[in-house]
Amino acid sequence: MAYDIDMIKKVYAQMAERVGKAREVVGKPLTLSEKILYSHLWDVEADKAYGRGKDYVNFSPDRIACQDATAQMALLQFMQAGKKKVEVPTTVHCDHLIQAKQGAKKDLKRANETSNEVFDFLGSVSNKYGIGFWKPGAGIIHQVVLENYAFPGGMMIGTDSHTVNAGGLGMVAVGVGGADAVDVMAGMPWELKFPKLIGVKLTGKLNGWTAAKDVILKVAGILTVKGGTGAIIEYFGEGAKSMSCTGKGTICNMGAEVGATTSTFGYDDSMERFLRATDRNDVADAANEVREHLTGDDEVYANPELYFDEVIEINLTELRPHLNGPFTPDLATPISEMKEKAKENDWPINVDWGLIGSCTNSSYEDLTRAASIAQQALDKNLKPKSDFGINPGSEQIRYTADRDGLLKIFEDLDATVFTNACGPCIGQWDRSDRKGEEKNTIVHSFNRNFSKRADGNPNTHAFVGSPEMVAAIAISGRLDFDPTRDKLINEDGEEVMLDEPKGIELPTNGFEVEDAGYVAPMEDGSGVEIKVAEDSERLELLTPFEPWDGENLLGAKLLIKAHGKCTTDHISMAGPWLRYRGHLDNISNNCLIGAVNAFNMKTNFVKSQLTGEYGGVPDTQREYKEKKIPTVVIGDHNYGEGSSREHAAMEPRHLGVKVVIVKSFARIHETNLKKQGMLGLTFDNESDYDLIQEDDTFNFIDLKDFAEGKPLTVEIVHSDGTKDVIKTNHTYNSNQIDWYKEGSALNLIKKLNA
Template sequence: MQDATAQMALLQFMQSKLSTITLPASVHCDHLILAKRNALLDLSNAKTQNKEIYDFLLSACRKYGLDFWEPGAGIIHQVTLENYAIPGMMIIGTDSHTPNAGGICSIAVGVGGADAVDALVGMPWELLMPKIIGVHLKGTVSPWCSPKDIILKLAGELTVKGGTGYIIEYFGEGVHSLSCTGRATIGNMGAEVGATTSIFPMDDNILEYITLTERKHVADIAVKHAEICKADDEVLQNPHYYYDKVINIDLSTLEPYINGPYSPDRATPLSDFARFIQAEKYPEHISAALIGSCTNSSYEDLSRVYSLLTQAKKKKLALRTPLWLSPGSENIYQIIKHNGYLTLFEQFGTHVLANACGPCIGQWKRSDINENDTNSIINSFNRNFAKRADGNPNTHSFVSSPEIVTAMALSGSLLFNPMKDSLINSDKEPVQLSPPDAAPPAPRELLHTIFGSKPKGLITANEDEIARKKHIVSISPDSERLQELQPFEAWTQKNFTQLYLLIKAKGKCTTDHISMAGPWLRYRGHLENISKNLLIGAVNAFNDKTNHIYNPFTHTYQEIELVAQHYKIQKSNLIIVGDENYGEGSSREHAALEPRFMGVKVVLAKSFARIHETNLKKQGILPLLFIDPTDYDRIQERDSIDVLRVTELLPQSRLELVLHHDNGSTHSFEVTHTLNATQTEWFKQGSALNMIKNTLSSA
């Protein structure tokens, strides 16, 4: 669990009254570090500003038996790949990019905090049985291409919801040309197409990575079970029979991709990118180039950056755009420090940031532009929703591979194509970049020294249960960042009548739109305070504005927080209406907790993203689906809405929605849902956590 989601997960676990967790677990402090200047200063500031949160997480880990990774130890998914993930393991993580571990042949699934609590207390964790997309990789990647381009291309084909309800399994001879960390990049960004997870077969490349990270004993065990860590021969011989879908990608003809802006599935091949930028009239000048995030911060990634900057130095080129770089872990940082990479990065003026998420999740304090300036950035991250990186709605964020980001930083322009264009060096001569060299392995002695010792920043859960009882997890009642949770009320066993429409969201409404990150991360442990950001990024379908909705009590338009507080004071019951793939993006369960706290009983959408739909169910909100998507258009701004047949709620049952329009007319239509028997019980008892407590208390 990362520190932003672990707060609420542990607050929920504490409600179970158990004295210890029932399976291995860890907390990683990577989300709360604000990128501003450099690693040293930013990390120092984070430890001061977030001391209350870090102390809470550490005390909870010590008391209940979780590993704790201190700030600066690294990004959760890179740390997991280096230390925990092994072939054949099942991992759940409270972060949507947990499938990063699929690169090492783990089944790794991103979940909400309440799902994690199921596992921590020893209850069954359930998941709708996914289908399988088989992606057949042929050939080997050409120069300038990287594993990132495979998933960027695939995102363009599948779109942000095309992988929903599927595991993506990669197979074919092309797989074996990819490194373990390259596969992790692909698995990581499978979250951007909605996939449950992604997985690669175990082979020599994976075993080499496990061995290089000083876990040869694990590699030896994995070899003994190699047959179950790859697709069966029958599947490889007849993939169309066994997979629900098959997608073919020829790596030898693949070219680099750049995706964006505003959506990670907006894929454009590099050869067409300059035309695309000019046609759309996007800013051509690049204001910042950023490398890192959980998607591309491995040693292999940074070695390709080093290769291009080495060329640039020889060819007398300088950066024309500021370059920001975040190593994935302290181990990666130590490697690039000892083998000279860091020296070259600093010679080029690179801002080397803490081993943390930073700008990728909006933890970036920019001083190079004014607020709301129109600008373009390019990065090796995974998501590029509006406002995500820097809070600026006018920042056009483009996602690509580390080598393309580096090349673009040397040019300063989105019109540059390093595969064919030249740059003018300091001698006024035209020079051309060559593709980056393959990553040379770091010296074995260095890897043994770094990976063979106890990881820096790890506080292990090695005390017995009796010793752990002495630890106290305290929360100040005056804290603005932490707040003990109160149980949500159980369903009243009545239909929902006279629901007020909080908002009818138009178009893309991600968990970032529902519960923004950035400066709001500081309130992730305080439900009342963070609920003030509910849906402030969502577009109101009735006026195409954000944070601007109708208040039926004042008959005026106001910010959502003010209107929602009005409803809460009046104890009004609410409904939210969403568009397609409502709740895509991160796993943050605050996007479900906040509406529940503010009185939302129902969320109705054309379709849901998997994790968010589950999170709504876990918190006792009824997620409903339009049967006829055109009924979305029938809902008017001042409607009062009834949801009938809730008293007859069963798996696969249909409910009736009645719209009472402002002019006195009514309209009704049927809606459906995906709750199974257990999930129906969550709803009836008020939340999954309520059901867990009731089950444990009666055991």
């Protein structure tokens, strides 16, 4: 699978010096997170202590991973960068586009038919540009990364929010938008606000029914869905060392659910065991040589409140199993309190499905713990009351679990084993038992349980728990079943109890796989032809955006003045539009359709200054585009908050919007606009937002003098001929102004590479 041992050795060779230098400039002992961050600075040497939560810093990640839904636009953009190969080791994983319905074999066949075009495209681009390609069925991106590429002390980015899973193997691994990934693939730095640090001290030892999953379910209850925003969560203490590597992965995985930038653990014996079990003795040996740099300094963990911005302590011995939900992953309920809580809130008690899998909980250990419960159902003559669904995390896990008889245990209980892929976790689930929108309950071992996420039904109450708890609840069929004290009646009418789960951390006979599903790229891929059908609905090769003509922008018309919240979902909706993520023109038909028009408080209903008629935003904008009339979008506070998807900047750019003026931007979206060659401005005086009228024309009268730190003047001409002249600000530095001049950051990269 070609992990890059030379690259890993290089990272380790530099670590002592870089960590030492960082300790000097920071002037105190370092956390693990700081060691990784400072040893991955783009400018190589730390010359100052960065302000946590304040300074934007350029980093140099070691690896990139992309999943199939986000990789399409990322690779389409990379193809414009004029590079022969990616500059940083990269992999693409086909896991999101496979629907769970009838079981692995049939589902995979169907996915290969319906998304063949996309998989072929991703495969051939990977082959051409030196990217490792994991075929549909090979597994879920984050399990595959953990089993093959993650390494202690490394830094990676991935175009998926659960990239953070690799923290289980001691990485700083962060989910980013495609545009960020493309920069790094093309050899540019990756910018991140230096994170704050939250320390979680784990004491005691997990026991009985309590699993690693319960640690993060508890942390989510404490921090809530926003509590980790802008921070790295670093776990330490004896309790951390006592847990398996994949258990640590589960905890880091769900750090995304508290908004954390990422989570991580220091290198320990469990990680060494995992590296050796996954055939990476050389990585374990190399890590052992720099062990002291792969964990926080002793003084930090002895007095964590002096070094972290916030400290949480959890005693694993006392921790009890939890179920979190419904509708939000931070609503934490100890299983012992579920009876009252469910009654109080009128949550449906009968459980329809127990789903085990996702990148969060599909390790070998997870399957063995869940199977030890399932086996008891067979032994004690219990018939499961709920349906069972299993998604193994990778083909390696599936093959090994099958060899070791684990899957047979579930199959003997009539479970459906779905493809090694995301499936129900991302709504790729053709659920047959409920077609209407009745209130119902499911339990799963995934990470997210937002309304409609698994099956599209807003009345499905989804609860998140450990795989063994999901197994127990699925057998009982009841949400309020507490296996630590409740009895079940078996098919013979006898009362029985389930014994505590038993797990096997790593397969006794080692991992095994016949075909892991990996395709290595050609050494020289220059001859590989990328084929995209002219009439394809799902893929479209990108045309470079036009460079700036160097003139002032005059006569721009208002497209929409957005009222209130305007997130990336309002600008570029997800759901059914996922299908068009690789086709810029088709997905542009969702451009700003969720934004509320400030003049009539309706969505997707704006006035055309060409006809005086009202219509949808994309259609109206396409008319302006056809007539080559530039347009402006006006927004409120925190415009573009939400995901980092670059489509929210590319779509308006593609349709001919030239400028976005807002009260304030969400930073990532502002950067995305800059990267795509758009002008993103903020009102100097916020109340100028109120001056904007429906028929306004905008003249940017000093754009010719566009320069770093210099505000721009905008003349607003109203339909009655009156004018307002306002000042707007921007945050473009000279390099970003070059992006604007060239039409996009990619155009500039291409020019520099020519």
